[in-house]
Amino acid sequence: MIAREPVNYGSWSNYYRRDDKMSDQIEKNQPISVFISYSHKDESFREELGTHLSILCRQGLISEWNDRKIIPGKKWEEEINAYIEKADLILLLISPDFIASEYCYGIELKKALDRHENNVSKVVPVLIRPVDWQDEPISRIQALPKDATPVSTWSDRDEAWIDVAKGIRTAVSEINKTKYRSIQKHGLLSVSGRLKEDFKQLVKLYKDKSECGGLGTGFKLFDKCTDGIHPSDFVVIAARPMMGKTDFLVNVAAHIGIDLNVPVAFFSMKLPIEQITKKLICLKANINSHYFNKGRFEDSDWPRLTCAAGALHASRIYIDDSPTISIEELRTNVIKLQQDTGLGLIVIDSLHHLSNVQTETDLNKISVFTRSIKALARELKVPILASAQVARGVELKTDKRPTLNDLDIWHSLVEDADVVSLLYYDQIYNNYTERQNIAELILGKNRHGPTGTVEFNYDNAFNLFSEISNNDNEA
Incomplete structure (x- = not known):
């Protein structure tokens, strides 16, 4: 054991400790908007995923959208673009047909990656059928289910979808916490309110005799x-x-x-x-x-x-x-x-x-x-x-x-x-x-x-x- 002098972190303890009030705020957030990108040849997989996401929808944690929800008479491409642009979470159902699709791969994937790289949306690939995708840009993003084992290869498909749903629940929680941090103490703030906090910190630094702020x-x-x-x-x-x-x-x-x-x-x-x-x-x-x-x-x-x-x-x-x-x-x-x-x-x-x-x-x-x-x-x-x-x-x-x-x-x-x-x-x-x-x-x-x-x-x-x-x- 090594004896150490006690260290007083001063005001710093307020910054690196977790804010326990965060979970209360997260519960008040609006549902996370989820966009599902998939090949129509994988319709059955998309339906199975929807079934396993129904609990998250019922709990008000997500609102899920896919192109089958386009209202008759609407321009499908405009609708898809609009929902991608407002999506918090984009799920990509990866399969040989997804990779081969000019629209899924060439348009939806590109938009999704742009939003992911700019931290506007979070992209999660869901590997549903075996495909050689290791050299694709999307392969650098952590995929579901665990170990990127395709859903179709699991002996029990329900077990695979449960693993996917748990991963999506984790992603939703992270997005909510990011939203909380993004809205916390931003916008137009009262100078008088800010001064009160600054002087609290100043008094603490003075009492701690800190050499630097x-x-x-x-x-x-x-x-x-x-x-x-x-x-x-x-x-x-x-x-x-x-x-x-x-x-x-x-x-x-x-x-x-x-x-x-x-x-x-x-x-x-x-x-x-x-x-x-x-x-x-x-x-x-x-x-x-x-x-x-x-x-x-x-x-x-x-x-x-x-x-x-x-x-x-x-x-x-x-x-x-x-x-x-x-x-x-x-x-x-x-x-x-x-x-x-x-x-x-x-x-x-x-x-x-x-x-x-x-x-x-x-x-x-x-x-x-x-x-x-x-x-x-x-x-x-x-x-x-x-x-x-x-x-x-x-x-x-x-x-x-x-x-x-x-x-x-x-x-x-x-x-x-x-x-x-x-x-x-x-x-x-x-x-x-x-x-x-x-x-x-x-x-x-x-x-x-x-x-x-x-x-x-x-x-x-x-x-x-x-x-x-x-x-x-x-x-």
């Missing part, structure tokens, strides 16, 4: 400049490869998840979970990671290793090392974690590895994507700390310290993020630099305070960032 990163000068990481903040650490981006994120996650015992969701598309946990152990045990990987320890290292392992075991850090994950899948995972345990910080390493934009070069699509990251932080009221790449063009400059302009096609980050910091490690370009083991964190944009440079001692063998003491004199 947000969540501390463990780096005092960085926190002094940014006032910590605030709920709904989108904070970016950008750099060229090998500058220490991942290690910097690990240092922050370790402080918040271990030292402060605040829940952290860490998405690592670049490194597997075992490498992230090794970094955390070496960081907390002050062990050279190169020796750790080879099992070369001194007897004196074991107590520190044991303590570090115990601290990590007791921590509230959750790691997802999926090599490809979309922003929609990430959102689903963090919402579930927030509901189950609470959530204080989301870490993404890195933005460029999210499947939505891995090979994207379209400026407008990247801009929509960066806005969606900020929107997620606001929706959950949880800060997002993410790494990003700096364009290789910076390496052609005499002074290779990156600037905001070096974000290139990702310049929309400057507009959407609250803090954009650029990490520079001169040793990568100059082996004989006078600035050995010194990393510079250049605050290029800072909504909460000044811009400038914070210097760190960076020991990549120990995965350790530590602020240089004379920073205090420069602040």
Whole structure:
């Protein structure tokens, strides 16, 4: 066991704990509008699904629509378009005939995916008959029934549809909670009412003697400049490869998840979970990671290793090392974690590895994507700390310290993020630099305070960032 000083989170506890009043509000919501897209050759499957959804309809949780409900005399294409446009949940009954249908696949699927990617509607594929769909865009979305086993192959079709209905009930619950968050405390608000809340928080911060208004990163000068990481903040650490981006994120996650015992969701598309946990152990045990990987320890290292392992075991850090994950899948995972345990910080390493934009070069699509990251932080009221790449063009400059302009096609980050910091490690370009083991964190944009440079001692063998003491004199 590791003895810890009690930590007072101040006003932060209000942000990462689950709101228990949410369930009461959800019950008052209007039914979720469900659109069913299917091939008419799969009519019997659609009817069976409708039967199993009748309970949700009777409970007032959903209102289900399909093209068989078009009133005679109405233009069927206009009706279908209208119902897709207002659908909260779109169910796609996937089969060989659905994939072969020009209308289902070419029109309805495209509209559904557009709405799903823009977080307007939620799409759930329901696999009803076996089909080779693994390379299709829709295959990246979690499907029903469980393990994407086609309904037609189950020995008991009712069991399959019950599994589908349970999954739809879960999706409906998530949509309701999202709607609740979307309407909560938005629109035209009274300034006097807002001032009352602000002063409550101010008094609490004063009583707690907090060093910053947000969540501390463990780096005092960085926190002094940014006032910590605030709920709904989108904070970016950008750099060229090998500058220490991942290690910097690990240092922050370790402080918040271990030292402060605040829940952290860490998405690592670049490194597997075992490498992230090794970094955390070496960081907390002050062990050279190169020796750790080879099992070369001194007897004196074991107590520190044991303590570090115990601290990590007791921590509230959750790691997802999926090599490809979309922003929609990430959102689903963090919402579930927030509901189950609470959530204080989301870490993404890195933005460029999210499947939505891995090979994207379209400026407008990247801009929509960066806005969606900020929107997620606001929706959950949880800060997002993410790494990003700096364009290789910076390496052609005499002074290779990156600037905001070096974000290139990702310049929309400057507009959407609250803090954009650029990490520079001169040793990568100059082996004989006078600035050995010194990393510079250049605050290029800072909504909460000044811009400038914070210097760190960076020991990549120990995965350790530590602020240089004379920073205090420069602040």
